[in-house]
Amino acid sequence: MRSPLAVLLLALLPACAPPPFPEDHLPAYEERPVEVSFDASFDRVWEETLTVMGDTWPIDRMDKGAGRVTSEWVIAQSDYIYNQFGGTRIPEKVRYRMSVIVDQSRGRSRVTVRNREQVEKDIISANLTFTGSIYQWIDVPSSSRKERAFLEDVARALGKDTRRADLDLRYR
Helix, strand or coil, rough: CHHHHHHHHHHHHHHHHCCHHHHCCCHHHHHHCCCEECCCCHHHHHHHHHHHHHHHCCEEEECCCCCCEECCCCCEEEEEEEEECCCEEEEEEEEEEEEEEEEEEECCEEEEEEEEEEEEEEEECCCCCCCCCCCCCCCCCCHHHHHHHHHHHHHHHHHCCCCCCCCEEEEE
């Protein structure tokens, strides 16, 4: 027969485990790039994409021949990762870099956006190996909010109504 103390200790054991980071349980579908097809020429979609990209983030690299433009690293706040301290929810600091590809598919211009997002964690709480720095940037999935907002801005620049069904934000 078990003693009441043993039952109490077994009941308290799960409470001692550290809580998982919120980014550990993000659904896999939210890690995919987001894409939209437009009924417009490649050159027009490329120009509007560059305009919106330059207005939104600093551009690091662009190659019209490959249809690729990449932003610099941007420091911001997370859409879904929070520090919970004293009953508050403070968004975690993240950095992200956007890659946008414009190409032709079935006579339409397609814009695909991929976000590489990272959060800065200390090596102790994230159980990382010391490599000379106490803090390290680790990859986390994107919530896809930034990508979707960017594509809506491109659609508006092309004269598309983002409230109607003609803007179909699809995951690839």
